[in-house]
Amino acid sequence: MNIDLSKIQSPADIKGMSIEELELLSEELRAALVKKLAAHGGHVGPNLGVVEATVALHYVFDAPTDEIVFDVSHQSYVHKMLTGRIGAFIDPARYDEVTGFTSPHESPYDLFEIGHTSTSLSLATGLAKARDLKGGKQNVVAFIGDASLGGGMALEALDYTPELHSNLIIIVNDNQMSIAENHGELYNHLAELRRTDGHATNNIFKALGYEYVYVAEGNDLRHLIKAFRAVKDTPRAVVVHINTMKGHGLPVAEAHKETFHFAGPFNPATGAPVHAGGEGYGDIFARRMLEIMNRDGNVVALTAGTPSAFGFDQARREAAGRQFVDVGIAEQDCVTMAAGLAKGGVRPVMGVVSTFLQRAYDQLSHDVAINNLPAVFVDFYTGIYGMNDITHLGLFDVAMVSNIPNIMMISATNAEEYLAMIDWAVKQTEHPVVVRTPGGAVRHSERPVDTRFDRYEVVEQGSGVAIIAEGAMLENALQAAAILKTRGAAPTVINPRILSRVDKECLDSLEGYSHVITIDDGIIDGGFGQKVAAYLAAKGTRVTCLGLATEFMDRYSVADVLKANNLTPEQIAALA
């Protein structure tokens, strides 16, 4: 017996299956997933862990009438396989037809674009309240786990949800892991619940008024189906805690859970990556931080659950010892803990993925900036060369951070400048500093680094036209200048470094220039270029602001985006 996966076009196609057929289906889905993931890369462990849970979910509930929200949604691959998108998982030519997250543009079974953690309960609460106001009867299901539960907004919603006194089913997918190891007592508590088969004396879900169901065998279809059937159509808020195994069914992923949380193409037998990784800014950062922390016991590196995003693999975390803090996926807590550390006389350096720093705007402003504490934040995956999923864009950090008073935001253009910025930021005690890690491949430079980072750096002195370009865009400016030189012009090229205020002295020196071009490596609105434009426009200087339009893009090609926004060297030269 086997199942023809290509015939699975909607959940209706599995409703009539026997348990044995569903088990076979799960096996085949897993095998197809492993094949695609090994060839294509993606979120390996999270999806392999929830094959059975997703099959059971669609077997018991009636999506899209019943509304299922996947938290983070990087574990929605099996859901996609069962809801009309199987071709993108079994036909290598079609692998790129689906995104790695739920997307309403792709399917009515996907309710939201979701890529950040901990949002599902609030979204589900809204859906449930809307259903109740409209007199609907459908189930609303939030599928949360893989460390999302410890995020503040999930906890806020966990606190509020029972107050609806209405159907809302929360499936806590407890795979005993975060991206890296779990942090936070909630996870010890989940462990206690597992240890006691759901009967621990203190049960946080019961304390908050939830009905609670525990499923010890979270990779067993029979147990899952039984539990889901029992809670379907419940008139209240219920938590179904399922114990699953991250990476289930792929030995290398079971054994190396952090490595296989997300992976590029790999050999499924050995786990070896297909592409050798080049030098990355994460490694450069982590190596330097370890040196600094070795010398100075009062420097602490922090992360909110994503240490490997900036080079702190397990060995480096161990080397840093008590000078490394991972609070779990809890950016707010991490940023404000950094404020407390700085106040306590320790130098905190938080590594953070640009898009996730968004979770801590108020903490940056209210806790760090108002108190003007010398905490350091190093911002990764920024700009046009950053991540390109719609939920993970690195295009908005400058607009968000650089307009908060007291914060000095500086942006590097190459490895040497970057290291000098980190060294300087850790030493200074005047301000909070955000260091923007350049996007793209690591670039080296022999240009001497002037560490007065509150000043613009004139990289090439010319006349008439000036191009001021930050981060990865400096290279495009330099190439544009080279083109212009072949045409007899001699533009001045400036690396602004500081994005949070203008260098008036430098800008004043451009008096008499006929044209100034600014290039933001991100959206133009709210960026450094508009500050320059406002300053120079008061003098009547002509300024053109380049950068990206204020819009969300999904899985874009860098080349296309550069071209669409007049950012290729040729286009810049033509505009000058």
Next chain:
Amino acid sequence: MNIDLSKIQSPADIKGMSIEELELLSEELRAALVKKLAAHGGHVGPNLGVVEATVALHYVFDAPTDEIVFDVSHQSYVHKMLTGRIGAFIDPARYDEVTGFTSPHESPYDLFEIGHTSTSLSLATGLAKARDLKGGKQNVVAFIGDASLGGGMALEALDYTPELHSNLIIIVNDNQMSIAENHGELYNHLAELRRTDGHATNNIFKALGYEYVYVAEGNDLRHLIKAFRAVKDTPRAVVVHINTMKGHGLPVAEAHKETFHFAGPFNPATGAPVHAGGEGYGDIFARRMLEIMNRDGNVVALTAGTPSAFGFDQARREAAGRQFVDVGIAEQDCVTMAAGLAKGGVRPVMGVVSTFLQRAYDQLSHDVAINNLPAVFVDFYTGIYGMNDITHLGLFDVAMVSNIPNIMMISATNAEEYLAMIDWAVKQTEHPVVVRTPGGAVRHSERPVDTRFDRYEVVEQGSGVAIIAEGAMLENALQAAAILKTRGAAPTVINPRILSRVDKECLDSLEGYSHVITIDDGIIDGGFGQKVAAYLAAKGTRVTCLGLATEFMDRYSVADVLKANNLTPEQIAALA
């Protein structure tokens, strides 16, 4: 026997007191507080409830060596009275010498500027970790309550703190209230703990690994001192749950807890306010929302714990019934619940104080804007006329919100335009909309309202010079224009309304103008004026951006700020 309060210059002055003397001291502190609050206004209930707890805290712990962090810090008045600032509470001429929040500029006993909720645990965690790295032995105490505990970042920290395996004392001040009534199951759980004298079966604090101590008599010095002594120098994370009474000792404040959370000057016997309140935008908003919700059962008003900030007093909340949602002080949950409601086909309208919207930047961006859901957010206490405490400024919302793609941010200049914007925002289904409520006194206008809010409105057509001014600043622009007219000039005055993009057509119509002035009602950086400048600078038009500098100010005078930033009508006219 009585205590000479003026002699209390530091906690050392109370260390030698007997319990009877401490009780007398508490009585006198409370009497002085009532006298000042009745004459001056301030946070009444929160401070009256913690007189004994604060006395006990300073009696048992040794600040400033022991580090005490007050959450929200609006309940730190008694702390200030005991730490060198008694004069500002007993001498009416000196009432304004202290701010309403902790402030390191005022005293070494105050560790942070704090005005938003739920930050104390993260700050304390940072202080504790810094202490441990440096080998210190002091106690770190977080004093949290009055609804702060349900905020996501407090919950994140509550989850992480025990992992430090070190001294950190969390005093949960359970006064059974938020600003309005409490929301969230956590508060039912606290009620269960109170009901069972701390012995409930499911204890959330114990579930998270805390040692837990319950003090039923939280306004009784003997019980408080005993409990604090028992946990002083503990080597671990401990929660001391104290049951206090908000407004304790002032009958009107005990009886009307929401009204006396914060109050202007009042008659202490009757509770009657000294100053009659004029018409406010909150009332205007709430009245209109009730009309809309009456007509349409699919419109929902939401708040994150601050309903009275925009006119939803208890009677109006009851009138709105199930169409009113208060999730408690949990802005993240509220904004993302709005996304879920919009997806579910209901029209959510969240009223929110500008400074508190900062808590939900990522939710606005990732949940609402990426999904382009028609949720409406009405932003209060904005601009120069907004709140003037350093932690509550309304100067940053435009920079924060208007640069997020898909969100349409519109700003009103008078009541009629404001109501038209709300009506329009609730009806449209194209975008998320943020409506900026004007600052200052309510202004009425007979100008007809053009509801094409994505276009700038030419209020006065002139030539040569144009002034584009948003929100409350339009009035200054009109007055400047009147001055200019007396001098023979005829400036064009424009009300931009939309702040999230420029109206190119309108700006193109300014071709040939010699000077364009923009005025943001908030900081210039990241605001609408810099967008205008960038657009016009590309054509070489001279543009001057007015508004505020990017800095934090504390308890400023509007007149001084206008003058310092060239924003008086005379100054604007002089610049034109």
